Every structure is written in C-alpha cells, then in structure tokens.
Amino acid sequence: MIFLLSAICVSVLVSIFLKVARRQDIDIAQAILVNYITAIILCIFLLKPSLNVSEIMANGTFIVIALGVLLPSVFIIMAKAVQLVGIAKSDVAQRLALFLPILASFTIFGESLTLAKGVGIILAFSSLIALTYKPNPKTNLKNSLKTNHAKTDNSLNIKNTALILGGVWAGYGVIDILFKQMAKLGNAFANTLLVSFILAFVLLFIYLIINKTKWQGKSLIGGILLGALNFFNILFYIKAHQAYKDDPTLVFAGMNIGVICLGAVVGLFIFKEKISKINGMGIVLGVCAVWCLFYLT
Numbered sequence: 001m002i003f004l005l006s007a008i009c010v011s012v013l014v015s016i017f018l019k020v021a022r023r024q025d026i027d028i029a030q031a032i033l034v035n036y037i038t039a040i041i042l043c044i045f046l047l048k049p050s051l052n053v054s055e056i057m058a059n060g061t062f063i064v065i066a067l068g069v070l071l072p073s074v075f076i077i078m079a080k081a082v083q084l085v086g087i088a089k090s091d092v093a094q095r096l097a098l099f100l101p102i103l104a105s106f107t108i109f110g111e112s113l114t115l116a117k118g119v120g121i122i123l124a125f126s127s128l129i130a131l132t133y134k135p136n137p138k139t140n141l142k143n144s145l146k147t148n149h150a151k152t153d154n155s156l157n158i159k160n161t162a163l164i165l166g167g168v169w170a171g172y173g174v175i176d177i178l179f180k181q182m183a184k185l186g187n188a189f190a191n192t193l194l195v196s197f198i199l200a201f202v203l204l205f206i207y208l209i210i211n212k213t214k215w216q217g218k219s220l221i222g223g224i225l226l227g228a229l230n231f232f233n234i235l236f237y238i239k240a241h242q243a244y245k246d247d248p249t250l251v252f253a254g255m256n257i258g259v260i261c262l263g264a265v266v267g268l269f270i271f272k273e274k275i276s277k278i279n280g281m282g283i284v285l286g287v288c289a290v291w292c293l294f295y296l297t
Helices: 002-023 028-047 053-059 061-085 087-107 115-131 141-156 158-183 186-210 217-243 248-269 277-295
Strands: none
Touching (some): 061 158, 087 158
C-alpha cells in the first residue's frame, strides 16, 4: 500500500507544481521537455537499466513505442482540450478514462469480478463524477446574450470537441494500461521505461522546434523539479502494480480517486479553493470505494 500512497502524494505534488507554474508564467511544454531529461538521468542512476536491446525488443517494443508517442502526444492533446473546452471538461475526460483500465483489468489482465469489486467500481465512478462536479457560474443577461449568439459557432465545433475530449479520454486510459503492462516485466521494466522517456523527449523536442519555441530559462529549470516528481510518480505507480499484481482495479481506481481526494484537500487548505457539498460527498464515496476494493476483495 505504501507504493500506491506514495504515487498518489507525488502525483498531487505534480499538480501543485503545474498550478504554481501557470501563475509564474512558466511554459509547461518546455518544462515537460526538461522533465524527460531529468527522468532519463534518474532512471539510469537509480534503476540501472541493462540497456539490453534484445530484451527490450523481446518484451517491450510495443510498450516503448506506444508510451514514447503517447506521453508527449497526450500532453499536447490535453493542452488543446483545455484551450478548446476549458479545464473542467478536460479534467472530467481525463478522470473518466479510468473506464478503460478497469475494463482491461477483466479482459486483458484476467482479474475476476466479485461482488465487492463490482460495488467498489460503482462507488469509484460515482466518486469521480461527484469530485469533478463544478456548478455553472451565474451569468448575467449580457453574458446570456453572448452565449446565445455563439451557439451557432459552438455547434460547428461539436465534432472537434468530441474528438479532442475523446483523445484525452483514450490517451490517459491507454497510458495507464501500458504502465500495468510494463509492471509485468519485473525488473526489466527499467529498460522499457528509459527508452520510452528518450523517445518522448525526441518527439516533444521536434514538436517544439517545429513550433519555433522561444526558450525560457525559468521554464527549463522548472522542468528539473517536474522531472524528479514525474519520475517518482511513475516509479511508485509501477511498483504499486507489481505489489498488487492480481488486483489492478485497486491500483487503477485507488490512484485516480486518491489523487482527486488529496488534491481537493490540498486545494482547500493551501489554495483556498472551495469544495461543494457534492465534492465532499465524492470524497466520502471515494474512501468507501477504496475500502471495498482493498478490504473486501
């Protein structure tokens, strides 16, 4: 359980960094680029991968390519989603991506569905919906007129919105599944993780060069801290999957619920963010979901 709790805590620290970074006008794309460099260095020195090419080709070729492409791609898609439909809807799409790894638990990883797990899953999704709920702000007449005027334009973007949110949903869901697959490699996951980081760095670097990025010192320095947090987040997450190799649902659901619950508490006490009654109910449901998945299975 220690690995799962550690992964949750570090993931929330990543969220705090991203929140503070936006306030400090740090270019997140540049920070993520350096994040991969930091993660590569930490992976080499702490995990000591053998860099056995034949081992990587035999066990993790698909994982390497898929993660190397998806890690930077999902970041770009998420950024586009936030720009197009806002943070709230993008966050909901990211969290509801839990559906894919939960489905994979029973179809790919051979986990058996029990009554307790079924109840836990229902509670988990109920918790996610409640935790991501945000009431619509009250609008005045002027804003209402603007909204009505924009309906025609918005209707034209329904397809794009569905595609971008679908990309967020599928991207994060598939990444979770790939990390579970990586965990099944045992100690050999270090090789796969390292090459995935390298490929992700190369692809994101090319993307930034094509977009003629203006480099910022503080953004690059911020990426060092982000890289350390991101590396340990992934490491603890993989270790949690290895510790609960027969219960992937617990790790998938526990990670998502834990991050949102702890994030809500941190937001309340550090950033003075308000938590609605529905959000509070979501925290309670989340605790009940993890209890069902952990203690009743």
